[in-house]
Structure formats: structure tokens, C-alpha cells
Amino acid sequence: MSDPATSQYVSLKDLTLAYDKTVAVDRLNLDIHKGELIALLGPSGCGKTTTMRAIAGLLTPRSGSVHIDGRDVTRVPPSRREVGLVFQSYALFPHLSVFENVAFGLRLRREPDLKAKVMEGLQTVGLTEFLDRQPADLSGGQQQRVSLARSLVMHPKVLLLDEPLSNLDARLRLEMRTELQRVQRETGITMVFVTHDQAEALALADRIVLMRNGAIEQIGTAEEIYNAPVSGFAADFMGFETILPGEAGGGLAWRPGAVVLGKGPHQGQVRGASFAGERREYVLESPFGTIKADVPISETRFEIGQQVAFDLPRESAVELARID
Amino acid sequence: MFENRAIGLALVLPAAIFAAALFLLPVGILLSEAFRTDTGWSVSAYGEFFASSRNQTVFFRTLKLASLVAGVSAVVGYAAAFAIVNLPASSRGRMFGLVTLPLMISPVARTYAWLVILGRTGFVNKFLVDLGITDTPLRILFTETAVFIGLLQLFLPLMIISLVSAMENMPRDAVPAARILGANWLQVFWRVILPLTREGLVIGGTLVFTGSMTAYITPAILGGSKVLMLETLLYQRVTVANDFVSASVIAMILITMSFSANLLLKRLATARKSR
Numbered sequence: 001m002s003d004p005a006t007s008q009y010v011s012l013k014d015l016t017l018a019y020d021k022t023v024a025v026d027r028l029n030l031d032i033h034k035g036e037l038i039a040l041l042g043p044s045g046c047g048k049t050t051t052m053r054a055i056a057g058l059l060t061p062r063s064g065s066v067h068i069d070g071r072d073v074t075r076v077p078p079s080r081r082e083v084g085l086v087f088q089s090y091a092l093f094p095h096l097s098v099f100e101n102v103a104f105g106l107r108l109r110r111e112p113d114l115k116a117k118v119m120e121g122l123q124t125v126g127l128t129e130f131l132d133r134q135p136a137d138l139s140g141g142q143q144q145r146v147s148l149a150r151s152l153v154m155h156p157k158v159l160l161l162d163e164p165l166s167n168l169d170a171r172l173r174l175e176m177r178t179e180l181q182r183v184q185r186e187t188g189i190t191m192v193f194v195t196h197d198q199a200e201a202l203a204l205a206d207r208i209v210l211m212r213n214g215a216i217e218q219i220g221t222a223e224e225i226y227n228a229p230v231s232g233f234a235a236d237f238m239g240f241e242t243i244l245p246g247e248a249g250g251g252l253a254w255r256p257g258a259v260v261l262g263k264g265p266h267q268g269q270v271r272g273a274s275f276a277g278e279r280r281e282y283v284l285e286s287p288f289g290t291i292k293a294d295v296p297i298s299e300t301r302f303e304i305g306q307q308v309a310f311d312l313p314r315e316s317a318v319e320l321a322r323i324d
Numbered sequence: 325m326f327e328n329r330a331i332g333l334a335l336v337l338p339a340a341i342f343a344a345a346l347f348l349l350p351v352g353i354l355l356s357e358a359f360r361t362d363t364g365w366s367v368s369a370y371g372e373f374f375a376s377s378r379n380q381t382v383f384f385r386t387l388k389l390a391s392l393v394a395g396v397s398a399v400v401g402y403a404a405a406f407a408i409v410n411l412p413a414s415s416r417g418r419m420f421g422l423v424t425l426p427l428m429i430s431p432v433a434r435t436y437a438w439l440v441i442l443g444r445t446g447f448v449n450k451f452l453v454d455l456g457i458t459d460t461p462l463r464i465l466f467t468e469t470a471v472f473i474g475l476l477q478l479f480l481p482l483m484i485i486s487l488v489s490a491m492e493n494m495p496r497d498a499v500p501a502a503r504i505l506g507a508n509w510l511q512v513f514w515r516v517i518l519p520l521t522r523e524g525l526v527i528g529g530t531l532v533f534t535g536s537m538t539a540y541i542t543p544a545i546l547g548g549s550k551v552l553m554l555e556t557l558l559y560q561r562v563t564v565a566n567d568f569v570s571a572s573v574i575a576m577i578l579i580t581m582s583f584s585a586n587l588l589l590k591r592l593a594t595a596r597k598s599r
């Protein structure tokens with residue numbers, strides 16, 4: 001991966017993006033490898049969608065540059081960037097059939113083998129019988145697959161996906177997740193997707209770019225970020241519910257499952273308890289603040305208002321470089 | 325909606341009677357004037373009307389100016405509407421207000437303002453002479469150009485309003501999606517914006533065309549008797565010549581043209597759609 005042609009397939013250099021006077025992304029640097037599936041993860045307003053729009057060329061940077069496949073495309077309009085974008089709203093053309101939607105870019109390109117290419121695209125997403133339908137007659141999941149096919153047939157250098165799973169119900173979400181992974185495996189296409197859902201990012205991405213306030217908080221594989229968040233923010237985003245300050249500005253973080261209930265040196269009062277299938281979740285009020293814990297359903301049950309002994313074992317905590 | 329249809333009918337009846345007795349009937353009588361002769365019913369009045377070369381000139385001038393105003397306001401309107409829709413929400417309301425502001429000012433006042441602007445010593449001529457573009461002031465008032473300018477200013481807001489509301493109903497990301505799929509701006513317009521705003525264009529086009537054709541004040545003040553339009557001709561026939569037959573013929577022509585324009589535009593819109 002040291003070859004810059006593949007390790008810096010998409011490269012953002014000192015990218016600053018702004019709407020009017022508000023700076024949305026501040027001097028961001030990011031290299032995306034060829035064939036990688038990367039997630040831009042963060043809460044709303046962190047600049048992840050803005051960054052994606054800048055890669056697509058829908059937003060001109062205030063400063064810095066965007067490079068795709070070795071070419072500086074900072075001033076290149078979206079129509080000549082060779083990127084694909086699956087919008088959160090799908091953005092299908094409502095006046096065109098499914099076939100014509102998928103054919104849209106190919107027609108502009110005067111593709112000689114139009115029909116075969118469109119059918120191949122629809123086949124990839126399993127929608128060949130729907131070619132004569134209008135977008136309004138399709139379900140949300142089907143519309144999204146048309147949108148995906150419409151981008152894929154263009155063989156873009158990078159495929160961008162804006163919150164690809166957030167509008168789908170739980171069952172479709174799993175299906176689409178598998179679908180995206182399969183498409184990525186089969187085509188080897190470089191994919192960048194934007195999400196606010198850590199579970200989605202963890203499940204799909206080769207690498208996660210965690211963003212906060214227009215800057216990158218942490219980059220790493222799913223396991224790296226999950227097991228070793230660098231800050232209180234990253235830990236919080238990765239599901240560490242109990243974060244306590246440690247020495248020299250650092251801190252310690254525990255997942256709900258790492259908190260021991262029923263024994264230990266500390267005391268807390270149960271404020272909330274809820275059933276979550278295999279486990280039971282508790283919220284404790286303690287001298288350290290609010291503690292969230294969950295324990296296997298088979299263990300002793302505590303009632304709301306009850307005083308409970310608990311322990312935050314040092315060995316199951318993750319050390320944070322920064323607590324903020 | 326009503327349990328008893330009779331109640332519904334009873335509610336509609338007064339308005340229906342009112343409209344029939346005081347509007348449809350007089351209009352019918354007035355228009356029938358154009359088909360009545362001393363010996364019976366005939367369409368000969370139309371033949372006579374069009375036999376006059378002056379009437380022909382007025383007819384084709386009206387058709388030409390109304391089409392031109394509709395066409396130019398569509399082009400200008402698309403640009404303006406697209407700009408307004410893409411403004412941030414805060415300034416969008418302000419721009420939209422500026423566009424609709426002229427609608428709140430009396431057309432008489434607006435048209436007199438054009439007299440001042442376009443006159444021999446008006447702003448436009450002073451500008452042109454001062455810049456040395458022309459030696460003597462241009463004659464703009466009482467020409468077709470003056471009527472065209474007046475009508476365009478009068479009706480452009482209606483086109484912009486129709487197109488803005490049509491564009492607001494387009495799917496939010498349709499334009500960027502087309503851009504990313506390789507469309508340049510011209511292709512985005514023809515393949516995405518135009519088909520998706522066609523209803524707005526038909527409504528705006530009909531409003532502007534029929535409005536321009538049937539406007540009275542603007543052609544009367546800016547065109548005078550030198551640039552007669554059907555509407556000013558109609559007024560002249562009645563007040564000067566007491567010629568109600570010609571007036572009825574003109575009224576009939578205006579109504580027919582308004583309806584045909586609407587039908588034609590609708591046809592054009594659906595023809596492209598069914599493709």
C-alpha cells in the first residue's frame with residue numbers, strides 16, 4: 001500500500017469547506033486507498049456529508065485540494081469527475097422509467113451498448129423485472145437499488161453513498177448491507193459512505209474516519225477504533241457509556257458490559273432498568289456520575305431505587321489519551 | 325360529502341344562478357352579436373373583420389407580442405426561478421418578495437413610470453445620448469418595443485412565481501444527481517428541469533400569454549393609437565365608432581385565442597411526457 005497510485009487513490013489535502021461564513025470542514029487531510037470501503041462517521045454537523053459533497057464536486061473548497069486517481073480535480077465540475085453518488089433521498093428522476101434512470105448517464109456518454117449495459121446494471125441489483133416501472137411505484141429499498149445501479153453502470157472511480165442504510169427498515173438494512181459488500185467485492189470499486197450510525201460503520205467499513213466539528217478525530221479499522229478510541233468523544237461514539245477522568249488529562253472508559261454489578265467497592269442507586277433480550281440494562285446514580293451497565297439476564301435482578309454495589313475493574317477499562 | 329345530494333346542490337345553486345344570469349347570459353348575448361345579421365345568423369362579420377388589412381395587422385401584432393412576451397418571460401423566468409430556489413432560505417423569501425412586489429403596485433402607476441423612463445427626455449434616452457451611442461433621442465414610446473417592455477414587466481412575475489413553485493416541487497437532489505451522471509447545465513435543463521417543471525411552464529405561459537393579449541392599460545398608454553392591440557382596438561370600436569359587431573368579433577377572437585393557447589400548451593406538455 002505504499003504505492004501512492006493505490007494508497008492515495010482519493011486524496012484530500014488541507015481541505016477547508018464553508019457555507020457562507022460557517023466553516024464546516026477545517027484543513028482536513030485524508031488518503032483513501034484504491035478498492036477500499038471507507039466510512040465517514042460522526043454526529044450530524046460534523047462535516048461528513050460536506051466532505052462527501054466536496055469529493056463529488058458539488059461544493060467548491062474554500063482552500064485545499066481534492067485528488068482522484070492522481071489528478072487534481074479541485075476545479076473540475078461534477079460532470080467530469082467520474083464519481084458516483086447514491087443520495088440519501090435516492091434522487092431518481094421521477095419522469096423517467098427505471099430503465100431510463102439507469103440509462104441516464106450512459107445516454108449522455110453516447111454509450112453504443114446501452115441496453116446491455118443497463119440490463120447488466122439492473123441485474124447487479126436484482127431489479128431486471130422492474131425496468132418499465134416508474135420510480136414512484138417502487139419501495140424505498142428498490143429505489144435505492146435503482147440509484148445504486150444508475151451509479152454503478154457508469155463505472156465511477158469512486159462511489160459515494162450518503163447514509164445508504166438510514167432510510168431502510170431493519171430487515172432491509174441488513175439486506176442492503178450485504179448487497180453493498182457483495183457489490184464492492186465483485187467490482188472492487190472504491191466506496192466512501194457517510195453515516196451517523198457506528199454499528200453500520202463497524203459492520204461495513206474497511207476503515208472508519210471518525211469526524212467531529214469539521215475535523216478528523218480518529219482514523220482506523222473498525223477493530224482499532226472499537227478497541228482503542230483515542231478520546232472521550234470517540235469512546236462515547238463507540239458505545240463506551242462510562243467515561244471517567246484519569247491521570248494527566250487522560251481517562252478511562254468502560255462499556256456497559258464491563259461494569260460489574262452486585263459486588264465491588266462503590267455504591268450506586270438504580271435509576272432505570274430495562275429488558276434487552278439477552279441482557280438487562282441499568283442506569284445507576286453514583287458519586288462518579290451516571291453509570292450505565294448491562295448484565296446477563298440470568299444474574300440477580302435489581303429494582304429501581306435499590307442501592308447496589310458496583311465495580312469498575314481497571315483491567316476491563318480502555319485507556320483514553322484525552323477525555324474530551 | 326353530503327349525506328343528501330340535494331343539500332349540496334342547494335348550496336351551489338345561488339352562486340350558479342348568479343353566474344348564469346349575470347355573467348354567462350350577457351356574455352352570450354354580447355357574443356351572439358357577432359353572428360347576427362339583418363337577415364339571420366351568419367359568420368360574415370368575421371370575414372369582414374379580417375378583410376380589413378388594419379385589423380389583420382392588429383390581430384397578428386397581438387399574437388406576435390403576446391407570444392414574444394410569453395417566450396421571453398419563460399427564458400428570463402427559468403433563470404430567475406432557478407437562482408431563487410437555490411438561494412439560502414433566509415434570502416430566498418426576500419428575493420421572492422422583490423419579484424412579486426410589482427404585482428402589488430397598480431398597473432396604471434407602473435405603466436406611467438415607463439412613460440417617464442422611455443420618453444424622449446427619459447432615463448433611457450438620456451443614458452444613450454450621454455454615452456454617445458445615439459445623437460438624437462430614440463423613439464421608444466408608442467412603438468411595439470414600448471408595449472413589449474411594459475407587458476414583460478407586467479407579467480414576468482407571474483411566470484417566475486409559477487416556475488419557482490414548480491421547481492420547489494422537484495426532488496431535492498435531481499439536479500446534482502444529473503450533474504454527477506455527466507450532464508452539463510444545458511443537458512440538466514433539457515433532460516431534468518424542463519420535464520419536471522412543465523406544468524409550471526404551462527400555467528405561467530397561459531397566464532402571461534392571455535394576460536398580454538387581453539391587457540388594456542399597458543398598450544393603451546405605451547402604444548396609444550399608433551400600436552393598436554386587439555384590446556385597444558375593441559375599446560376604440562365601441563367608444564369611437566359605436567361598432568358593437570366588430571367589438572363582439574374581437575371579444576370572440578380573444579376568448580378563442582386564450583382557450584387555444586391553453587390547450588396548445590397543455591398538448592405540448594403531455595406530448596413530451598408520453599414520449
